[in-house]
Amino acid sequence: MQDSELIENILNGKTQYFEVLIDKYQPAVFLTAIGFVHVKEDAEDIVQEVFVKVYQSLAGFKGDASFSTWLYRITVNVSLNHLNRNKFRLLIGFTDNLLHHENRYSEDLNPADEIIGNENARIIRKAIDSLPDKQRTAFVLSKYEDMPQKQIAEILQVTEGAVEQLLQRAKQSLQKKLKHLVGK
Amino acid sequence: MKTQELLDKLIDAEKNIVPDSELKKKILTETTEQQHKHYVLWPKLAIAASIAIVFMLGVKLGGKFNVHEAAYSSIVIDDNKIENLDFYSDAVYE
Structure with a gap:
């Protein structure tokens, strides 16, 4: 229906x-x-x-x-x-x-902690949570919902180009905040 | 990119979290309660409006009562005119 x-x-x-x-x-x-x-x-x-x-x-x-x-x-x-x-x-x-x-955020409640470690999971979540609202929204819709940029743009009421920028900035911000985890 | 791998692992793990099976029931219960709250509001509004109307009627009714000056003065008692009050007053006692 x-x-x-x-x-x-x-x-x-x-x-x-x-x-x-x-x-x-x-x-x-x-x-x-x-x-x-x-x-x-x-x-x-x-x-x-x-x-x-x-x-x-x-x-x-x-x-x-x-x-x-x-x-x-x-x-x-x-x-x-x-x-x-x-x-x-x-x-x-x-x-x-x-x-x-x-x-x-204890291990019993989130399976991610078992896979990548409690401390790493906490740091990654903190990095995602520190993104500005629009970047975070675009990131969540893109990564969790596998949503195309066009649909994200409709939801956020912005252009597709703006969505691409938001995602790029989110990616750069996260890489910067998480680079110290690399190699651990 | 190792950072991306870590991110992807966290996201994939969180995507596998399953909500409680009773969640739909909770949603339906709450929407029914919200609907019921909406209907129950009307009696309260009616009672509040009735009280307000009675109050306003009382104020208007009270405002219509005007005591005439002469009638007013007749019901005001001048203590000095009460008979034998002198016996009880320090000012005139001798």
């Missing part, structure tokens, strides 16, 4: 079609969220918030852009808002680290 048909059915009160929408897009929304927050529980919170917003705003969806573009925009905004809200919580988490308390 096409997205437009799904939306029409949902707006006509056939709310069971919202479940179909969730099944179709939840994996992609979760993947984007993981790219921003790196923690399963936080990503799940974001997915929940995104679909609630979608449900509440569906009547206002005009169809100027495709539904998936609209959905990705909401996902990016919710993810960035989540990060801003939790900046204080991250500071607490850092303090907990100093006191040797368990934190959400």
Whole structure:
């Protein structure tokens, strides 16, 4: 079923079609969220918030852009808002680290740590998280969603050339920050 | 490029993280709750509006009550005119 048909059915009160929408897009929304927050529980919170917003705003969806573009925009905004809200919580988490308390970046929660080492994973995540919002968004959509530049441009509402620049700068920034890891 | 390899490994590992199987259920529960909250708001608004209307009616009604000057003066008691008050006042005691 096409997205437009799904939306029409949902707006006509056939709310069971919202479940179909969730099944179709939840994996992609979760993947984007993981790219921003790196923690399963936080990503799940974001997915929940995104679909609630979608449900509440569906009547206002005009169809100027495709539904998936609209959905990705909401996902990016919710993810960035989540990060801003939790900046204080991250500071607490850092303090907990100093006191040797368990934190959400422990090995049990993220398989990446087992593959490349806890410390390396932490440094790489920190480098990705330090990118400016637009660079980070372009990076996440490109690397986590394997999204073409054209689609990223639609989501960010910039030109394809701008997306290419964002990705180049993100790549250079990450290489600079991570070069000391090379050879370890 | 070793840096790229490290990045790719981290990204590939994170891409394999699977969300909780109950996540869809949580989403549907929350959207239902949000819908319910929207409907429950109306009774509260109606009660608040009723209180505001009653209050305003009371203020308007109170404003209509004007005591005439003479009538006002008749109900104000001058302590000095109370009979035998002199016995209780230091000023006139001898």
